[in-house]
Amino acid sequence: MSVRRAAGARAAHPSVLRIASVYPELLGTYGDGGNAAILATRAGWRGQPAEVVSVQAGDPLPRDCDVYLLGGGEDEPQALAAAGISNGQALGAAVDGGAVLFAVCAGLQIIGTSFPGTDGKVHAGAGLVDLVTTPGATRAVGDLVVDPRSELGLDVLYGYENHRGRTSLGVGLDPLGTVRRGIGNGAGQRLVGGTRGLTGGDVEGIWAARGAGLVVGTYLHGPALAQNPQLADRLLDEAAPGLAPMDSSDARAVAADRAAAALRAARAGQTSRG
């Protein structure tokens, strides 16, 4: 199955790329605001003006954004956010129309059909993709290192996870990749080497077309794009096909990429030990 959307589904180069930060006061436990700032800043460095649209809880979701970001949150805010996102189906319509959704941690759980709350309660998700989350026996807390599916053409992804949910992907849905270190989706779904471009191992996240748009989800939580600028650029490419590469004469852009390279080198050393 193709993970790429139909070509020409969306006009390239919107005049201003609109990045919706969805309910940051509910889904912002782990520095999630970083992803919006990183995407907007990198878009600017690539010649694409961008703005972050912060959608406050209780407000309706806009349908006209190019990127939607869902972050992590504690149990009650997560339930409140899921109810708000389900209401009106704006997010599904936007993705069907070509938008990119990047959902991390609680956000990953919310886009599925159901997820566990406190006291064994089961909450309905927004149902944007066919995945379901059930409670695990233990909390998955620690470094998470992911090998993206080879057909995505992305380098190894570094980050941190902190969740109790275990997430199963529906039939035919592809993960973001497989777990090198950590738990990831943790629902026992395993893909063997060679199948669908995977390197083998326990699956992590989701990377799925929906309508003309794209849904990417992961347990790499919080400011996942800080350690993985290539993934940030890829999300921008999907949202605005034909973007220019980074302006190598911009000192700030160069400094950011140098900083990210230093961080990735440090994380590679730190996560290969113990």
Added chain:
Amino acid sequence: MLALQPALLSRLAANRDVVVVSGTNGKTTTTKLIAAALGDRGLVASNVGGANMTAGVATALAAKPRTAPAVLEVDELYLPRVAPLVAPKVVVLLNITRDQLDRSNETRRIAAVWRALGGELADATVVANVDDPLVVWAALGFSRRVWVAAGQRWALDATVCPACGGLLIRADGGWSCKSCDLCRPEPSVVATRFDQIDIDAVSLPVRLALPGLVNTGNAAIALAAVGVLGMEPAEALVPMSEVSDVQGRYREIVLGGRPARLLLAKNPAGWLEMLELLDETPARPLVIHFHARIADGRDPSWIWDVPLDRLAGRDVHICGERAEDVGVRLAYAGIAYELHGDPAAAAAACAGDGPIDVLATYTAFRELLTASGGLR
């Protein structure tokens, strides 16, 4: 120790006025301020060493005469176990914010156990910060309350009503729930400016040796607490004003040949307070010494919640085991910095030859303190 002999703790606390202090940030400083105020009424059994787990509480009580008032700094999650044993006259609740994201990551759960504690402590008066909705909801579980406006710049951990799960609305320095009647109570003690505390609408000029509005807030809480024990605010303020070094916080050391002021910030709420304090010295170079060990919390994601863009224009040097994480954060904020192998090298590389500030996470701070001669 507590598991073996809870009766020991009760016996040690009997016949004393006991004040317990808890919260995510400011408990060591507030404990020290209360202890300073009570100092001339006799001895104070206060575990200001920061050994604030249960064994530390018993050790602190055993160290001093039987009838001296006791001020005890107690870890948030241990408060429900310790407080019933020591029968406090005053329970000080400062704030509840995210801290060590990889551990106790449910702020509302802490508020709930504090609230339940109120029902067990019928004789206690709670001194509570009205600017933190989680603290207010917890304090409403107590029958006697003194409300203090101690400030809380960090608002991201109280976006949802702890009582009903509805959205909290913030406006004009106040807050209220959109769905139920929980709202900011009217405070009787107010820290509005760094140099003034109002008590029952009477203004008291304040000149603390400790810097920043955050410490005026801690002092307001401390004044309210000793007020419950019958102390006059003006009298209490004199020794409180002389407190200058709280377990090394704000201490002046020499680092890399430079005079350096040590600042501790353990979590985003604490960083926000320290950034505000740094605004007072905009020309000073800054060293950020950053670890993410177990005692710091292994997950440094929260640095993205800290408005580090406020460091614009400053000479910034970074070091520590997770310095690269800080570097990426600074780079996207457009702030130039230099990465160094250790704090002394970072300090030596700072521009000019005047004093510098050193902002450190918990374990990084302990490391600097030990290197500079340890606790005094």
